[in-house]
Amino acid sequence: MLIGDHWAVELDGFSKRHAAGRGPGERVMAVEGLTLKLAPGQILGLLGPNGSGKTTTLKALAGLLVPTTGRCRIMGAEAGSTGARALVGYLPEAVRFAPHQTGEEFLQYCAGLSSLPPARAEARIKTVLAWTALGPAAGRRIATYSKGMAQRLGLAQAVLHEPRVVLLDEPTSGLDPEGRLALVRLIRDLAGQGCAVVLTSHLLAQAEEVCDRLALLGRGRLLVSGPTAELLGAQTRPVAGASRLEELYLEKIHADV
Numbered sequence: 001m002l003i004g005d006h007w008a009v010e011l012d013g014f015s016k017r018h019a020a021g022r023g024p025g026e027r028v029m030a031v032e033g034l035t036l037k038l039a040p041g042q043i044l045g046l047l048g049p050n051g052s053g054k055t056t057t058l059k060a061l062a063g064l065l066v067p068t069t070g071r072c073r074i075m076g077a078e079a080g081s082t083g084a085r086a087l088v089g090y091l092p093e094a095v096r097f098a099p100h101q102t103g104e105e106f107l108q109y110c111a112g113l114s115s116l117p118p119a120r121a122e123a124r125i126k127t128v129l130a131w132t133a134l135g136p137a138a139g140r141r142i143a144t145y146s147k148g149m150a151q152r153l154g155l156a157q158a159v160l161h162e163p164r165v166v167l168l169d170e171p172t173s174g175l176d177p178e179g180r181l182a183l184v185r186l187i188r189d190l191a192g193q194g195c196a197v198v199l200t201s202h203l204l205a206q207a208e209e210v211c212d213r214l215a216l217l218g219r220g221r222l223l224v225s226g227p228t229a230e231l232l233g234a235q236t237r238p239v240a241g242a243s244r245l246e247e248l249y250l251e252k253i254h255a256d257v
């Protein structure tokens with residue numbers, strides 16, 4: 001399960017309060033006391049209603065937010081440290097591309113941000129363009145890309161520096177079935193290469209199919225987590241028209257009032 005003595009991802013009592021206004025008392029408790037672990041090569045689906053703390057958790061793991069309390073670690077390194085940043089790749093929910101740039105220029109820019117040496121940058125850009133099937137479109141302006149192509153480019157930037165942990169915020173949202181399938185294949189491929197993947201999604205059927213483990217958040221707190229097969233195997237109450245995961249989701253969210 002572990003590489004060395006470390007989990008790929010470890011959240012230990014992670015809490016985050018966001019400042020919601022100018023006053024010191026105006027705070028939003030986005031995540032409260034979240035403890036989770038993920039081994040290399042596993043895919044974790046972070047689920048929950050809007051505002052339940054999924055993006056806040058990913059941002060903390062990416063080192064973009066400092067925990068209010070608790071710890072977030074990537075392969076044993078404190079999230080946000082130089083060591084952890086080199087090991088983690090992040091695809092935000094909405095990537096902001098400069099539309100005048102070509103796909104290749106965008107990746108060159110990202111390689112610069114990651115301080116990849118020129119020869120390694122060139123080789124990695126070639127590899128990720130081929131991996132995401134964007135090679136033929138590499139010289140085209142991003143403004144001309146379909147949403148599926150833009151999302152694959154976003155994934156290409158997330159893995160450019162060969163991270164061991166990849167964080168994906170709603171990676172297949174808004175994609176057509178073919179685009180979704182292409183992303184799912186790439187995500188599985190990453191796990192097959194030994195990466196730990198944490199993704200958020202509102203698409204329960206897809207999460208059920210793709211994720212080895214699931215964690216359901218409600219109002220910033222962990223409602224249930226575990227291996228997908230185990231969680232769904234315990235779900236026996238039949239609800240007409242609902243999948244086992246939809247059933248579990250609704251049961252836990254409705255109980256969290």
Ligand SMILES: Nc1ncnc2c1ncn2[C@@H]1O[C@H](COP(=O)(O)OP(=O)(O)OP(=O)(O)O)[C@@H](O)[C@H]1O
Binds near residue numbers: 020029030048051
């Ligand atoms: N920068 C911020 N400043 C203040 N409050 C924030 C900030 N970011 C998030 N929040 C609040 O924290 C809570 C959790 O938000 P978060 O974006 O993590 O939820 P989410 O589960 O990712 O939601 P969604 O499914 O809509 O993407 C919400 O109440 C949100 O309004």
